[in-house]
Amino acid sequence: MTTPDFALRGVRHEYRTGGAALTGIQLEILPGEHVAVVGANGSGKSTLLKLLDGLVFPTAGEVVAFGKPLTEEALEDPAYRRDFRARVGFVFQDADVQLFCSDVRDELAFGPLQLGLTRDEVERLVADVAAHLRIDRLLDRPPYTLSGGEKKRVAIAAVIAMHPRVLLLDEPTNALDPRSQVWLLDVLDEWKHEGRTVVMATHDLSAAAEAADRIVVLSEEHAVVADGTPQEVLTQRDLLLSVNLIHEHTHRHASTAHRHAHAHGAGADPLAMHPHEHAHGARGGES
Amino acid sequence: MSAPCPCCEVEVAPVRRRGRGRSLARRTADSLARSITDVLENEEIAARPGLLQRIDPRIKLITLLLFAVTVSLVHSLWVLLALIALTCVFAALSRVGVAAFARKVWLSAGLLAFLIAVPSALAWFTPGEAAFTLGPLTFTEPGLLGVATLVARVAAAAGFALLVVWTMRWSDLLRALSALRMPDVVVATLGMAQKQILTLLRTVEQIHLARESRTLTLGTTKENRDWVTERMAFVLRKSMKTADDVYDAMLARGYTGSMPSLRRLRVGAADWAWLATSVTICAVTLAASRMAGA
Numbered sequence: 001m002t003t004p005d006f007a008l009r010g011v012r013h014e015y016r017t018g019g020a021a022l023t024g025i026q027l028e029i030l031p032g033e034h035v036a037v038v039g040a041n042g043s044g045k046s047t048l049l050k051l052l053d054g055l056v057f058p059t060a061g062e063v064v065a066f067g068k069p070l071t072e073e074a075l076e077d078p079a080y081r082r083d084f085r086a087r088v089g090f091v092f093q094d095a096d097v098q099l100f101c102s103d104v105r106d107e108l109a110f111g112p113l114q115l116g117l118t119r120d121e122v123e124r125l126v127a128d129v130a131a132h133l134r135i136d137r138l139l140d141r142p143p144y145t146l147s148g149g150e151k152k153r154v155a156i157a158a159v160i161a162m163h164p165r166v167l168l169l170d171e172p173t174n175a176l177d178p179r180s181q182v183w184l185l186d187v188l189d190e191w192k193h194e195g196r197t198v199v200m201a202t203h204d205l206s207a208a209a210e211a212a213d214r215i216v217v218l219s220e221e222h223a224v225v226a227d228g229t230p231q232e233v234l235t236q237r238d239l240l241l242s243v244n245l246i247h248e249h250t251h252r253h254a255s256t257a258h259r260h261a262h263a264h265g266a267g268a269d270p271l272a273m274h275p276h277e278h279a280h281g282a283r284g285g286e287s
Numbered sequence: 288m289s290a291p292c293p294c295c296e297v298e299v300a301p302v303r304r305r306g307r308g309r310s311l312a313r314r315t316a317d318s319l320a321r322s323i324t325d326v327l328e329n330e331e332i333a334a335r336p337g338l339l340q341r342i343d344p345r346i347k348l349i350t351l352l353l354f355a356v357t358v359s360l361v362h363s364l365w366v367l368l369a370l371i372a373l374t375c376v377f378a379a380l381s382r383v384g385v386a387a388f389a390r391k392v393w394l395s396a397g398l399l400a401f402l403i404a405v406p407s408a409l410a411w412f413t414p415g416e417a418a419f420t421l422g423p424l425t426f427t428e429p430g431l432l433g434v435a436t437l438v439a440r441v442a443a444a445a446g447f448a449l450l451v452v453w454t455m456r457w458s459d460l461l462r463a464l465s466a467l468r469m470p471d472v473v474v475a476t477l478g479m480a481q482k483q484i485l486t487l488l489r490t491v492e493q494i495h496l497a498r499e500s501r502t503l504t505l506g507t508t509k510e511n512r513d514w515v516t517e518r519m520a521f522v523l524r525k526s527m528k529t530a531d532d533v534y535d536a537m538l539a540r541g542y543t544g545s546m547p548s549l550r551r552l553r554v555g556a557a558d559w560a561w562l563a564t565s566v567t568i569c570a571v572t573l574a575a576s577r578m579a580g581a
Contacts, residue, residue, distance in 0.1 A: 102458030114541035
């Protein structure tokens with residue numbers, strides 16, 4: 001039987017100020033799976049990712065990573081910490097938070113140098129990753145001079161430079177322009193073929209439908225309420241309405257009132273992912 | 288309307304003209320935009336192919352220290368004025384706008400030093416032959432000479448410091464500090480502080496612009512003061528959360544307490560030549576100062 005990359009057993013997490021961020025979480029993430037954790041704002045998606053990365057720890061229950069309990073004590077062991085950090089990469093929602101070095105080159109080199117690779121190895125690695133993600137021309141720029149899309153690319157490159165087996169992405173399509181979103185979906189597809197595990201927290205249902213082969217839904221009560229394939233989950237209209245991922249939308253076509261479910265995100269139609277142009281106007285037709 | 292910065296394509300809000308009758312929000316937002324523009328312009332100046340830009344950051348820092356010590360040991364006003372002229376020559380050779388450079392030095396350091404020192408020129412503090420009187424205030428010649436010497440010294444030192452900051456990218460400055468054995472934690476803190484200050488400046492600018500867009504009147508002083516105080520608290524809370532998040536991001540990438548860099552600094556013939564020239568200039572300056580004082 002395959003050992004899951006992560007197993008969460010009865011996990012509950014409370015904020016320092018009190019109040020549950022997550023409750024009763026039972027979840028297994030298998031190697032190579034691409035899992036989208038979807039839920040409304042404040043449902044606990046980011047906290048779940050931080051639990052998986054050992055940045056916060058459960059108030060109750062346990063998180064097991066690669067067959068071993070992931071605890072604060074375990075991460076105090078340098079060998080375990082090095083092994084775990086090398087295996088798991090975390091791309092934060094706010095790229096500004098993640099880019100803390102003085103220029104992009106050092107940003108990409110930070111993780112590999114922390115892992116103890118030699119300078120020559122890291123230089124080669126940085127050049128390869130920068131070329132692969134098409135950010136070579138940014139290498140000497142300070143991160144604060146980059147645009148939002150460029151920052152996101154650099155944040156992803158900085159994590160990829162560590163060659164993690166598992167990638168945790170927090171709202172990866174947030175604040176990305178359409179071209180950068182397509183680029184990101186291509187990168188996710190590439191990771192799928194490379195067999196990397198991806199867990200992404202998002203409320204962008206179209207990105208979840210496109211990039212994940214499994215969707216976990218968190219309710220506004222911070223519990224898992226659905227877990228299945230995109231087809232199984234995203235066709236449950238009542239469920240998506242109840243967890244505040246879609247809402248009822250009424251508009252008129254000529255003299256006829258028209259009511260349907262409406263999702264917000266990069267693409268509005270989560271299960272109809274095909275290239276198309278969408279226009280609203282006098283002759284807008286079906287939406 | 289926003290305009291892209293010429294050096295890095297980052298959009299910065301345009302700086303509007305100063306003037307009365309503008310709201311607190313607008314004035315503050317403009318001031319913040321100016322600060323952001325200054326930081327981005329520094330990067331652009333540091334990338335120009337000038338004299339000081341070609342010097343190794345470590346050598347440049349060492350020579351700055353040398354010039355600063357020299358300036359503090361010089362007592363002759365004329366020699367100090369010569370050093371000020373030298374900073375302008377270096378600025379010109381480094382493709383830094385001399386007018387902007389002089390304005391920055393004199394309006395910040397020079398003016399501040401003058402305001403602090405000018406009371407010492409009064410006959411009450413420095414006796415001597417009266418130079419002129421302003422009502423009950425009498426300024427003496429030795430007092431004015433002392434003020435002029437102090438202001439010139441501050442301006443010369445500020446000029447050398449400004450040249451180093453303007454002709455060196457912030458990342459290179461940090462690297463130079465690290466190479467000169469500054470503790471990692473200090474260098475990392477300096478690096479993150481500069482980035483966070485810039486990020487928070489943008490946030491505060493947005494806050495003020497958002498208020499401006501929803502404000503119809505200038506508001507009373509009290510209202511403005513209350514609002515600014517509340518927003519300061521908000522930014523403080525936000526900065527604390529950001530600091531936590533940045534630390535989490537560092538841990539997630541295996542942070543073990545050191546901030547290694549991939550850059551390798553190399554000292555070439557031009558750097559040694561610059562060092563030798565600087566040492567010579569400092570020695571000549573000190574000799575000239577001694578002769579002038581003799």
